[in-house]
Amino acid sequence: MVLTANHAIYDPAKVLKDPKFRLVPIGEKTPKDANIAAFYNPQHEVHLVEKPKPTPGPGQVLIHVRATGICGSDVHFWKHGGIGDMIVTDECGSGHESAGEVIEVGEGVTDLKVGDRVALEVGIPCSQPGCEACRTGKYNACPDVIFCSTPPYHGTLTRFHVHPAQWCHKLPMNVSYEEGALCEPLAVVTGAVEKAGLALGDAVLITGAGPIGLVALLCARAGGAEPLVITDLFQSRLDFAKKLVPNARTILIDPADTPKQNAARVREAAGMPIKLTMECTGVESSIHTAIYASKFGGKVFIIGVGRAEQNFPFMHLSANEIELGFLYRYANQYPKAIRLVAGGIIDLRPLVTHRFALEDAIDAFQTAADPTQGAIKVQIRDE
Incomplete structure (x- = not known):
């Protein structure tokens, strides 16, 4: 039709x-x-x-x-x-x-x-x-x-x-209405994982421990990310993330710190520069942190929604061949999302x-x- x-x-x-x-x-x-x-x-x-x-x-x-x-x-x-x-x-x-x-x-x-x-x-x-x-x-x-x-x-x-x-x-019979409704944000994240090219053993940073960030955390773990770091402004959300994925490394962001300071903390927590960031806030300072935390040739994939116009550290991106990626909603993701839930891969x-x-x-x-x-x-x- x-x-x-x-x-x-x-x-x-x-x-x-x-x-x-x-x-x-x-x-x-x-x-x-x-x-x-x-x-x-x-x-x-x-x-x-x-x-x-x-x-x-x-x-x-x-x-x-x-x-x-x-x-x-x-x-x-x-x-x-x-x-x-x-x-x-x-x-x-x-x-x-x-x-x-x-x-x-x-x-x-x-x-x-x-x-x-x-x-x-x-x-x-x-x-x-x-x-x-x-x-x-x-x-x-x-x-x-x-x-x-x-x-x-x-x-x-x-x-x-x-x-x-x-x-x-x-929906399969083992997928509840509650889980079926959550397949919408899951479809967003599976689309991002697909476009970002997450691979086994990648050092991954998740910025923002809201619903999308937490779904990204679950997907990154299911996709084999290691080490896995997540940041947020609220300790309660980081505590929730830690219960969800116990071996995730959490960082409480102090707004008074600069993006470079926060990036250094991310690298220290990971024990290495970050290969892929799934940026789930859309906040300019958070995006800067992700950029400075990235390795040469790394990628910052932006899922979050932010201000219409933002400034990025252009020469740092250029000199380190760091890619920026973006996602607009999703396409062809729902069947995959439902399979992941029904199969017990993502809870x-x-x-x-x-x-x-x-x-x-x-x-x-x-x-x-x-x-x-x-x-x-x-x-x-x-x-």
């Missing part, structure tokens, strides 16, 4: 002006069949909205979304109103790390049936034969991609969601530290945005 940018289910600019959409007051108990969702807006508000239950069209399925993780980008859209050129200009539904149960199938759907458990790949490309990105399999570069929860497209943090069947991935379950009911999504966002709460991954469940 061919999908275009017109696939957007709702027009955000009309959401709360449409009588079919209703702002749910805080504390109100809604029926279990009410299609509620978490939205953010340009006023930096996050609230619950009741919206119509959609009906699947040709090639689509209706999903009862059972688990959705709150991503850093969700918090960023809420708190800061945009990421780069992606700006929140009106009401926008949040969420893109989701898994759920098929409860209705549309015309022409043969690969899925009612009762199937699926993870949702939420970057829906145009699939037009004239699109070079789609034709060559690099569909994350499709200029007409619809990415759920990225303005103006609504997300999957809702009870009932219509999704193209071709972008639903069946994502410890990452979920906080769970909330769908009706408590506002509290979930507050917890995810507050570093003092100790959250790694906050998930919203709907049984």
